[in-house]
Amino acid sequence: MKSSTIRFIVVLATISILGISITQIYWVKRAFGLKEAEFDRQVNTALFNVASQIFSLNNTPSPANNPVKQISTNYYVVMVNSDIDANLLEFLLRSEFEKRNIQADFEYGIYDCTHEKMVYGNYVKLSDKVSKREHNPNLPKWVNAGYYFGVQFPNREAQILNQMGIWSFSSAVLLIVIVFFGYTLFVILKQKRLSEIQKDFINNMTHEFKTPISTIAVSTEVLKDTNITQQPERLLQYATIIENENKRLKQHVERVLQMAKLDKEDVGLKKETVNLHEIIHEVVQSIDLALREKQGSIHLRLNASSANLQADRHHLTNVIFNLLDNAIKYCTNQPSITIQTELNGSNISLTVQDNGIGISDENKRRIFQKFYRVPTGNVHDVKGFGLGLHYVKQIVEAHRGRITVASDSGKGCAFTILLPIA
Ligand code: ADP
Numbered sequence: 001m002k003s004s005t006i007r008f009i010v011v012l013a014t015i016s017i018l019g020i021s022i023t024q025i026y027w028v029k030r031a032f033g034l035k036e037a038e039f040d041r042q043v044n045t046a047l048f049n050v051a052s053q054i055f056s057l058n059n060t061p062s063p064a065n066n067p068v069k070q071i072s073t074n075y076y077v078v079m080v081n082s083d084i085d086a087n088l089l090e091f092l093l094r095s096e097f098e099k100r101n102i103q104a105d106f107e108y109g110i111y112d113c114t115h116e117k118m119v120y121g122n123y124v125k126l127s128d129k130v131s132k133r134e135h136n137p138n139l140p141k142w143v144n145a146g147y148y149f150g151v152q153f154p155n156r157e158a159q160i161l162n163q164m165g166i167w168s169f170s171s172a173v174l175l176i177v178i179v180f181f182g183y184t185l186f187v188i189l190k191q192k193r194l195s196e197i198q199k200d201f202i203n204n205m206t207h208e209f210k211t212p213i214s215t216i217a218v219s220t221e222v223l224k225d226t227n228i229t230q231q232p233e234r235l236l237q238y239a240t241i242i243e244n245e246n247k248r249l250k251q252h253v254e255r256v257l258q259m260a261k262l263d264k265e266d267v268g269l270k271k272e273t274v275n276l277h278e279i280i281h282e283v284v285q286s287i288d289l290a291l292r293e294k295q296g297s298i299h300l301r302l303n304a305s306s307a308n309l310q311a312d313r314h315h316l317t318n319v320i321f322n323l324l325d326n327a328i329k330y331c332t333n334q335p336s337i338t339i340q341t342e343l344n345g346s347n348i349s350l351t352v353q354d355n356g357i358g359i360s361d362e363n364k365r366r367i368f369q370k371f372y373r374v375p376t377g378n379v380h381d382v383k384g385f386g387l388g389l390h391y392v393k394q395i396v397e398a399h400r401g402r403i404t405v406a407s408d409s410g411k412g413c414a415f416t417i418l419l420p421i422a
Contacts, residue, residue, distance in 0.1 A: 003192070017181055028167050039102070050093055054084060063081070106152060200373075208383050223239070277304070280341075294334060338352075358410050368403075403415060
């Protein structure tokens, strides 16, 4: 899929999700407002009924104005103009609230005119049929100094939210949709990155194979010339070119095969006793041609007194080859490479130090990732697949070793491998 199409889909989907979320929030808020109004209405009616019953029980006339006043969102006061019996009040409140399906716990207090304070109160849990005196509520005093009682609903919001079952359900569903959408987006972008990496890899590979193939084709054309048998030096020169290009092709194939092998779960090490110094000498010899092409030099400081370890000869050879190959490749002037070994407790360390372009701190963490190549702004004068160091790390770790890199951008770098001897 084209990048622009993916971007378009992502933007469109994000706008839709945002639109749905905003609509949902709007409707939830509205539904909450309606439920609040309904709750207030029910409480007002219930308290009005309680007040009427108290008036008729005390034989006092009902006032002309509504005796119920809402002081704040969850606090109501009711004027009664006479003494109130606390138990009677609690009984009336309970039965009126139950009748109107008000299930929120409440606290009430009775105001005493003579002492000018709340004298009696209780916290009532509607789930408890029998009232328990849990604490004496400290309800706010009201400016009006007549007889009154106050009722407060500390969990009013929770109670209203409780009654919004369908809205809670649809909000939860929406949340799941958003999480799922986020995850899908993440997968799409990851797949996109993978497909870009794959495209880069195929491009790189085609380039890498094309050059030696065309060089071999040109050389064989020259060799087909009948006069060439009279010029043995030219014959040898072109035969050498073909040999070298063939070696290059073999290396490329080997590298892709290394990776294909690693993709299978088990690296399948064939461990035997190998001598690290011997392997280093072999690799240095095999890389000699590439080194001479750039007029470079290798300095050996093989200080480890014993270099025998249990390892897979083939893979270990590839590891050292990859490090040396990189040290030569990523050097813009004459490569000067130092290979050093040391015994380090129960480990042997191998350091390949070069004087190349170095690696920035930001890239140091990523160079071991599969297919990762340090971006050079589309000018890849140094060819590669971004597989070498990933392979090196996998193999070193399969040997229960570690690899680290130290580098200052522009001042070369040093790769150190630590391998257990036993
Ligand atoms: P490749 O060399 O095929 O691109 P590697 O996995 O071997 O892949 O290396 C990954 C990247 O790390 C390279 O593209 C290069 O940018 C950087 N790199 C590796 N070795 C060196 C080095 N010795 N000096 C500078 N950069 C290096």
